[in-house]
Amino acid sequence: MVERSLLRRVTAGLVPAIPYLWLGVLFLVPFLIVLKISLSDPAVAQPPYKPVFEWGDIAGFFGALDLENFELLTQDDLYFRATLSSVRIAAFSTLLLLLVGFPIAYGMARAPERVRSLLVALVILPFWTSFLIRIYAWVAILKPEGLLTQALTGLGLIAQPLDILNTETAVYIGIVYAYLPFMVLPLYATLEKMDDTLLEAALDLGSPPWRSFWTITVPLAMPGIVAGSLLCFIPAVGEFVIPDLLGGSETLMIGRQLWSEFFSNRDWPLASAVAILLLIILVVPIVIYRDVEARRVEGRP
Amino acid sequence: MRRAFAPWSNPDAKPLIRFDNVTKRFGDAVAVDHLSLDIFEGEFFCLLGPSGCGKTTLMRMLAGFETPSEGGMTLGGQNLAGVPPYRRPVNMMFQSYALFPHMSVEKNIAFGLKQDGLPKDQIAERVGEMLRLVQLEKLARRYPSQLSGGQRQRVALARALAKKPKVLLLDEPLGALDKKLREETQFELMDIQHELHMTFVVVTHDQEEAMTMADRIAVMDHGRIVQVATPGEIYEQPKTRFIAEFVGDVNILEGHVQGRENGLWRVKASSAEHPLTIDDPDEVLHSGQAVAIAVRPEKMLIHRDPPEPGAVNVLSGEVWDIGYLGDWTVYRVKLATGEILRVTRANASRFVDNPIDWDEQVHVTFAPDAAVILAE
Numbered sequence: 001m002v003e004r005s006l007l008r009r010v011t012a013g014l015v016p017a018i019p020y021l022w023l024g025v026l027f028l029v030p031f032l033i034v035l036k037i038s039l040s041d042p043a044v045a046q047p048p049y050k051p052v053f054e055w056g057d058i059a060g061f062f063g064a065l066d067l068e069n070f071e072l073l074t075q076d077d078l079y080f081r082a083t084l085s086s087v088r089i090a091a092f093s094t095l096l097l098l099l100v101g102f103p104i105a106y107g108m109a110r111a112p113e114r115v116r117s118l119l120v121a122l123v124i125l126p127f128w129t130s131f132l133i134r135i136y137a138w139v140a141i142l143k144p145e146g147l148l149t150q151a152l153t154g155l156g157l158i159a160q161p162l163d164i165l166n167t168e169t170a171v172y173i174g175i176v177y178a179y180l181p182f183m184v185l186p187l188y189a190t191l192e193k194m195d196d197t198l199l200e201a202a203l204d205l206g207s208p209p210w211r212s213f214w215t216i217t218v219p220l221a222m223p224g225i226v227a228g229s230l231l232c233f234i235p236a237v238g239e240f241v242i243p244d245l246l247g248g249s250e251t252l253m254i255g256r257q258l259w260s261e262f263f264s265n266r267d268w269p270l271a272s273a274v275a276i277l278l279l280i281i282l283v284v285p286i287v288i289y290r291d292v293e294a295r296r297v298e299g300r301p
Numbered sequence: 302m303r304r305a306f307a308p309w310s311n312p313d314a315k316p317l318i319r320f321d322n323v324t325k326r327f328g329d330a331v332a333v334d335h336l337s338l339d340i341f342e343g344e345f346f347c348l349l350g351p352s353g354c355g356k357t358t359l360m361r362m363l364a365g366f367e368t369p370s371e372g373g374m375t376l377g378g379q380n381l382a383g384v385p386p387y388r389r390p391v392n393m394m395f396q397s398y399a400l401f402p403h404m405s406v407e408k409n410i411a412f413g414l415k416q417d418g419l420p421k422d423q424i425a426e427r428v429g430e431m432l433r434l435v436q437l438e439k440l441a442r443r444y445p446s447q448l449s450g451g452q453r454q455r456v457a458l459a460r461a462l463a464k465k466p467k468v469l470l471l472d473e474p475l476g477a478l479d480k481k482l483r484e485e486t487q488f489e490l491m492d493i494q495h496e497l498h499m500t501f502v503v504v505t506h507d508q509e510e511a512m513t514m515a516d517r518i519a520v521m522d523h524g525r526i527v528q529v530a531t532p533g534e535i536y537e538q539p540k541t542r543f544i545a546e547f548v549g550d551v552n553i554l555e556g557h558v559q560g561r562e563n564g565l566w567r568v569k570a571s572s573a574e575h576p577l578t579i580d581d582p583d584e585v586l587h588s589g590q591a592v593a594i595a596v597r598p599e600k601m602l603i604h605r606d607p608p609e610p611g612a613v614n615v616l617s618g619e620v621w622d623i624g625y626l627g628d629w630t631v632y633r634v635k636l637a638t639g640e641i642l643r644v645t646r647a648n649a650s651r652f653v654d655n656p657i658d659w660d661e662q663v664h665v666t667f668a669p670d671a672a673v674i675l676a677e
Binding site for chain 1: 364365366385386387388391392393395397399400401402403412413416417460461464
């Protein structure tokens with residue numbers, strides 16, 4: 001009996017520790033490594049930065065760390081513009097995703113019960129193809145002599161080939177296409193749980209359907225709206241593949257900047273500093289969300 | 302206390318609500334079948350019936366959530382065809398209460414008033430009035446998830462009453478409450494209805510609830526109304542065997558009419574040795590007709606000693622079961638034919654010498670006017 005209860009206590013202590021262990025090994029440690037590199041200086045060596053940690057010279061190691069790279073980020077306004085442009089593109093894309101995703105999720109939640117799981121499967125279906133290939137496919141669709149131009153000229157809607165590829169518009173199209181499931185699924189989850197009699201009650205109390213949408217449906221879907229928006233906004237800010245393939249050289253995004261520092265310039269310390277900057281930008285909305293959520297829960301436990 | 306209120310027996314009275322030959326089909330299923338019904342202003346009206354009888358569909362048509370397949374409805378003389386729910390002077394208290402979870406109690410109650418675009422101070426005043434009516438002033442800022450079932454029910458009631466509708470619809474209003482609370486709330490609802498002089502239409506499957514609260518009850522079965530009458534009439538003069546069995550407990554004795562003597566019907570029932578004598582003057586019957594005789598358990602008397610010779614309506618058997626309910630004792634008496642009668646006796650005194658026991662031979666009697674003849 002004693003052994004069993006001891007074992008139980010140990011396992012009971014271990015189970016909550018698993019997520020922390022996971023986060024510690026796979027998030028905190030890499031983060032500390034990146035932070036360290038961001039404080040280092042570039043070097044023509046293997047690895048391409050210095051100082052490298054040595055047990056013999058701990059004081060010298062810490063003494064060699066400095067904030068030079070972050071200073072550089074503030075001096076060159078390229079990084080500021082890239083950050084601003086990333087946030088702007090991500091925010092506008094999130095808005096577009098909401099506008100496109102909400103009707104889809106609403107329609108799914110209103111569909112007969114037996115087809116709902118099929119619809120969910122259809123939303124997830126694109127994930128079965130590689131992300132990279134799907135974005136490449138958009139190059140073929142959007143390029144001047146591509147499928148879209150062919151289709152629209154075929155229908156007689158346009159005379160000139162569309163010049164969308166390598167513009168911001170193409171980036172929006174790509175992001176909305178690629179991230180739609182991340183918007184639709186959380187929205188669908190909250191809308192599907194919604195009690196239809198609430199809308200009937202609103203109708204009964206004199207609220208026409210379009211008004212009930214704003215006073216009942218949207219507030220009750222808020223958890224899904226927030227979750228979907230964050231799921232789209234956060235990766236969109238750091239997006240690299242879509243602006244690189246569809247956005248052309250004009251589209252400035254921080255993820256691309258990071259990539260070119262790492263691979264083109266082989267300046268790992270500066271790239272790490274950009275990564276830390278990106279992380280800080282993304283932590284802000286998460287903290288805000290948690291704060292709002294905590295207040296909401298406090299309001300009605 | 303109870304007013305003499307019977308507009309339905311006044312031929313000049315104009316009904317507030319009129320269902321005129323209304324039919325509602327869902328695909329092949331007929332939920333409401335050529336139904337006509339008048340409900341008068343100030344009535345506490347109950348639609349009673351088993352689940353699937355069409356009572357909820359009838360109410361939802363009145364609220365505007367369903368459209369009749371045939372026939373029409375009027376409210377205060379106005380044809381309701383094509384009027385959307387949000388323009389009907391009718392409010393509903395939902396079975397699930399359907400309180401808005403993201404709004405506080407006062408916001409819930411104010412919701413309907415806001416839709417009418419009333420000024421803020423008037424809304425606040427009316428909300429305060431409603432909160433007082435249902436005694437929830439202290440909980441105005443709470444959210445529905447922080448309330449008990451009984452409190453939610455009151456919020457739902459206050460919200461539905463806030464707009465002073467011409468008709469308040471209540472869908473199984475007490476279904477989710479426990480027994481004690483249900484009883485209290487029944488009387489509260491009656492008081493509120495009386496105080497506000499409003500027309501209440503209640504849907505319920507609980508006959509006790511209907512009997513307690515209603516001015517009139519419409520008993521429904523298979524999309525039709527079987528009988529519309531006061532609770533007393535429904536109980537004492539049920540029109541059909543379905544009603545007799547659905548409302549309250551009843552013993553049914555099957556037999557054939559033998560004839561009429563001195564204004565009393567003579568009916569030969571298989572379960573009784575001698576023909577039964579029934580005083581049901583309004584029935585029109587012919588000799589040999591198969592009928593069912595319905596007698597309520599509390600109108601039967603149970604005796605240990607054989608009744609005097611010449612006594613009418615005697616059934617003999619043995620005590621099969623005894624159920625002691627405190628206020629009542631229920632005897633289940635098995636007759637020679639195998640039928641089981643249910644006889645109840647009020648426990649008027651605390652101690653009884655030598656009470657009737659299990660397996661005893663007993664005689665059950667009832668007065669000629671205690672029974673109702675139901676033509677098969």
